[in-house]
Amino acid sequence: MQHTSDTRIARIIVDQQLSLHDAERVIRHNAMISQHPQAVTRCASAHERLRRAVAEDRHIYGLTTGFGPLANRLVDRKAGTTLQQNLVHHLATGVGPWFDWASGRAIVLARMMSILQGVSGASDAAINALVKLLNSDLSPCVPCKGTVGASGDLTPLAHMVRCFQGRGAFQTQGGDVLAGADGLGRVYLQPLTLENRDGLALGNGTSAMTGLAVLNGTAAERAIQWAVRLTAAFAETQNGRIEAWHDTFAEIRPHPGQIAVTAQLKDAIGSSARVDRSILCDRRLTNQLPMIEQLPGQDAYTLRCAPQVIGAVQDTLNWHNQVVSTELCSATDNPVFPADERAPLALHGGNFMGQHVGLASDALSNGLCVLAGLAERQIARITDETLNRSLPAFLHEGTPGLNSGLMGAQVTATALLAEMRTIGAASVQSLSTNGANQDVVSLVTIAARLTQAKLTAVYEIQAIMALCVAQAIDLETSRDPSRPFSSQAIALRDYTRSVSQRLTEDRPLGAEITKLSRLMASSFPPEFEYQKPTPHE
Numbered sequence: 001m002q003h004t005s006d007t008r009i010a011r012i013i014v015d016q017q018l019s020l021h022d023a024e025r026v027i028r029h030n031a032m033i034s035q036h037p038q039a040v041t042r043c044a045s046a047h048e049r050l051r052r053a054v055a056e057d058r059h060i061y062g063l064t065t066g067f068g069p070l071a072n073r074l075v076d077r078k079a080g081t082t083l084q085q086n087l088v089h090h091l092a093t094g095v096g097p098w099f100d101w102a103s104g105r106a107i108v109l110a111r112m113m114s115i116l117q118g119v120s121g122a123s124d125a126a127i128n129a130l131v132k133l134l135n136s137d138l139s140p141c142v143p144c145k146g147t148v149g150a151s152g153d154l155t156p157l158a159h160m161v162r163c164f165q166g167r168g169a170f171q172t173q174g175g176d177v178l179a180g181a182d183g184l185g186r187v188y189l190q191p192l193t194l195e196n197r198d199g200l201a202l203g204n205g206t207s208a209m210t211g212l213a214v215l216n217g218t219a220a221e222r223a224i225q226w227a228v229r230l231t232a233a234f235a236e237t238q239n240g241r242i243e244a245w246h247d248t249f250a251e252i253r254p255h256p257g258q259i260a261v262t263a264q265l266k267d268a269i270g271s272s273a274r275v276d277r278s279i280l281c282d283r284r285l286t287n288q289l290p291m292i293e294q295l296p297g298q299d300a301y302t303l304r305c306a307p308q309v310i311g312a313v314q315d316t317l318n319w320h321n322q323v324v325s326t327e328l329c330s331a332t333d334n335p336v337f338p339a340d341e342r343a344p345l346a347l348h349g350g351n352f353m354g355q356h357v358g359l360a361s362d363a364l365s366n367g368l369c370v371l372a373g374l375a376e377r378q379i380a381r382i383t384d385e386t387l388n389r390s391l392p393a394f395l396h397e398g399t400p401g402l403n404s405g406l407m408g409a410q411v412t413a414t415a416l417l418a419e420m421r422t423i424g425a426a427s428v429q430s431l432s433t434n435g436a437n438q439d440v441v442s443l444v445t446i447a448a449r450l451t452q453a454k455l456t457a458v459y460e461i462q463a464i465m466a467l468c469v470a471q472a473i474d475l476e477t478s479r480d481p482s483r484p485f486s487s488q489a490i491a492l493r494d495y496t497r498s499v500s501q502r503l504t505e506d507r508p509l510g511a512e513i514t515k516l517s518r519l520m521a522s523s524f525p526p527e528f529e530y531q532k533p534t535p536h537e
Helices: 021-029 038-057 069-071 075-089 101-115 124-134 154-164 180-186 198-203 207-237 245-252 258-267 306-328 355-383 407-421 445-479 486-496 512-523
Strands: 001-006 011-014 033-036 095-098 138-140 143-144 167-174 177-179
Touching: 011 021, 021 033, 021 095, 021 207, 021 306, 033 038, 038 124, 069 124, 075 198, 095 207, 101 124, 101 154, 101 198, 124 138, 124 154, 124 198, 138 154, 138 258, 143 154, 143 167, 143 258, 154 180, 154 207, 167 512, 177 180, 207 258, 207 306, 207 355, 207 445, 207 486, 207 512, 245 258, 245 445, 258 306, 258 486, 306 355, 355 407, 407 445, 407 512, 445 486, 445 512
Parallel strands: 011 033
Antiparallel strands: 001 011, 095 143, 138 167, 167 177
């Protein structure tokens, strides 16, 4: 993968590798793409090997046979185009709402990356269709339900293929829907004719689950950074004791996530006058034992254990992204046509089984529940007048009792977390299907969809936490302006106030929470310094 300079927009030249961050840039139309010459040559060679296999009347699944349990039925090669079209027809059985605009584009990108590995045998026309769509503002309209993620994502990919044939529909980022022929005309594409193996090359593989997992991984990175910044600002509102964030703890328990989060938390608070920097053991006991309430004590775990909690989620995300990065840059269909002359002309196997991405998605799903649980408990503490270090109940202003402040918002955070916890692991729920041909299935696209839903809830809870922190900063600043908050806490407050003004009297907050959560989901925290990708990128 290479970058070229462009006065309008960055262009990414794609070969066999693509980082998750660059993948998101392509998906969200921040970057144009073109194929590296080596990718063009590699794919052309694979297509030629496929044509040779057809010409030699080789026994190859999906070219000279039926599909699934019907693979023992031979099909005349002269009926190859009909065979490919019937594959798409019989698999286009998806139901439910469409994947959103970004997810639809992520599916297209993942399918393209699999084909660019150079063993799928797709035609130039099929590959160019994928590239042209990604270089537009369109996304295929693909139903989100109906795939078991075993022989790849057959059902959603069949619907994607129908879009390229002008038989489906396309959507814009703004929500407009175009009929298939109109969408193809907009990107100067002719309806795709499925010859040789194009139906199977486009319709087989782990592309829906992988595309969703790419977006989940990059979105979770932002959620972790919001957790760090919200926790640091929370510490400032609570006169938090940051002895617990001493570097030594990360040095003697060197999990990479804990090390990184410890440093990020300390960077976020900077030189703030709003935290307690003393070391407990530096105090010497006198003969007169002080009253227990005068002892400095230790903070609750929502502050004290923040490096360990957020750090564990960071490590889980790192593993998730490593798995997904490998999957994105892999060939995942069946059969394949290897370039190695020592290998057979075609090989039949099971790279379409999505279990790797499934286990990673479910692990990230659990991590998101932990992240949301931390924020929900922080919200509970900062709004509780018996725990929040002399702030008013539910951070209200005005007449107490007459105004309830963020009471309702705190209950909403609890409800969101409770709903997240009802969503279990999907990738362990295998069911036999397809005439017992697919007797073990991964259900990974379901896992990735559920993880996506949890991400939405995480950001909604974090948005409520941002409202709480901003309100607490305003209250504390009014009460004692002589002790300034850190620049990053003020930037966080100002960011929140761009959507939701100070709560001086009760008002409905639902729309503001939704708007703020979407804004947070699309960006890193203010004054965030971009960290270069981890080694797997």
